[in-house]
Amino acid sequence: MNYISSRLAAVKPSASMAASQAAKSLRAKGVDVIDLGLGEPDFPTPSHIIEAAHAAAKGGQTLYTGAAGTPEVRAAIAGKFKRENGLDYTPDDIVVANGAKQIIFNALMATLETGDEAILPAPYFVSYPEMVKLLGGTPVIVECPESVGFRLTPELLEKAITPKTKWLFLNMPGNPSGATYSEADLRDLGQVLARHPQVLVLSDEIYEHILFGGRQFVSFAKACPDLRDRALIVNGVSKAYAMTGWRVGYAAGPAPLVKAMTTIQSQSVTSVCSIAQAATVAALNGPQDHVSQFCKAFEARRDLVVEGIRRINGLTLAPPEGAFYAYIGCGSLIGRKTPKGERLSDDAAVATYLLHEGRVASVPGAAYGLSPYFRISTATSEEILTDAVARINAAVAQVE
Structure with a gap:
């Protein structure tokens, strides 16, 4: 059977x-x-984060939280975006999930119709195409060879967009190649996207703090402010704070999308572990050394x-x-x-x-x-x- x-x-x-x-x-x-x-x-995981989790557990923060996350963790995330990325998001623009992968899954579940296309610059994170397929979408693979630094170019992007395109995925620095995008690179891509208003952008910025050679990180939403109402900025505490097992990812984006993702969360996992959210507040608001x-x-x-x-x-x-x-x-x-x-x-x-x-x-x-x-x-x-x-x-x- x-x-x-x-x-x-x-x-x-x-x-x-x-x-x-x-x-x-x-x-x-x-x-x-x-x-x-x-x-x-x-x-x-840094000791002050663990201590914050311990204090939260002993202090009774062991109950359900709101589906989008506690007010404290969403305020901390909003503060992080303002402080580190120059982006003004309110807590209502933010949703927390069990890792960045669930953020992406929820976003796709909230938006994809059967046959919708998602452009995936290759090499890409292994889970991207599988999540797209699982939720009824069609991955459109765009090979970005080593000769162009494993980066998506405006020319490659333009050729890949069709009337069915729903999402463009960006990952910077990239897994697996480690490729980054400069502000100018992102603006060039933004000029192409401006001509295709049906395309949403999922910018996976989970490795933003791991840059080499003195490079400076620029968020897609900062580089392309005119596209902010079409961009979902995905991040989390796993990589930068050595918190992979705590399973906390987050995103900021258009209010209707964030609301839809919150609804999905409320009907699937309910919320993120309350103690892990308290630890995330300590990670984002505490010492950054x-x-x-x-x-x-x-x-x-x-x-x-x-x-x-x-x-x-x-x-x-x-x-x-x-x-x-x-x-x-x-x-x-x-x-x-x-x-x-x-x-x-x-x-x-x-x-x-x-x-x-x-x-x-x-x-x-x-x-x-x-x-x-x-x-x-x-x-x-x-x-x-x-x-x-x-x-x-x-x-x-x-x-x-």
């Missing part, structure tokens, strides 16, 4: 989670595997991996401009043979080879819509990354 919804037929599980699970399975068998599949900081400290560490790790990969004959790596991933080119390995005589037919085969022979878990570029690459997370210690690069080097050296 088949009782699974037909909507799931075209939807794939998370590739990064699958890579991590494969690593865990090998570890359970006693194999020494370095898991670089999932992207999450290895730093502990940890944010810059984390970023410096991520940049040092980025530099270590870039230098290490450059020494490996057969791999390439454009230095990521932000986030904490390395999107490694493996085109010269395709078609070659492993020591066991197996042909590496694509980047998925390369990732499989690195897992079983190099004992390093990575995610193939096909999962991000642009091949031939594989992604590793650099959000772990320099010692582990040094070991991982050495293992990758040894495995690649055996390919004939």
Whole structure:
């Protein structure tokens, strides 16, 4: 008996989670595997945030909250947007959810009709196309090659827009490539969007605080104020504050969209954990020194991996401009043979080879819509990354 919804037929599980699970399975068998599949900081959540959560729990903040979030957390988010991004949002323009992924899911559920198109610049975060498909939309993949810095250009955007286009997704800095957009880049895209008033913009800015080389972050809504009533700015505390497990994401956008997303939330998960919301208030309103400290560490790790990969004959790596991933080119390995005589037919085969022979878990570029690459997370210690690069080097050296 088949009782699974037909909507799931075209939807794939998370590739990064699958890579991590494969690593865990090998570890359970006693194999020494370095898991670089999932992207999450290895730093502990700052102590003042944990203390705020403890105080909230002891103080009785253990009941349901409003579906959109507590007044305190939405005020803190509004303050963050004003202070860091130069954006004036009121608490009524803001909604909180169980991670940025749920924010995106709710936004799509609130807006997509069957057949609506969502433009996804590739490489993209693995969950974007799957969420679009699950909710009846059609992903429109626009390949943004390394030659254009893995960025969407105005020309590529114009060609991709049709009368069915409902959303454009932007992710900056990007997962998996680490690509960023300057204010001028965003304005150029905004000029194209101005000619197509049916297109909404989902700007995923979850990595905004992880930028390298002195780059300054500019929110899409700040760069293109004339499009603010069509833009949903997505963010959260997971990456910047080492709070992935707290599951708090948030968004600011047009009041009708925020209201619709709040309705969905009220009828699905009700609200976000009250204690996690209190912790988010402390994260956003409290000391910010940890944010810059984390970023410096991520940049040092980025530099270590870039230098290490450059020494490996057969791999390439454009230095990521932000986030904490390395999107490694493996085109010269395709078609070659492993020591066991197996042909590496694509980047998925390369990732499989690195897992079983190099004992390093990575995610193939096909999962991000642009091949031939594989992604590793650099959000772990320099010692582990040094070991991982050495293992990758040894495995690649055996390919004939």
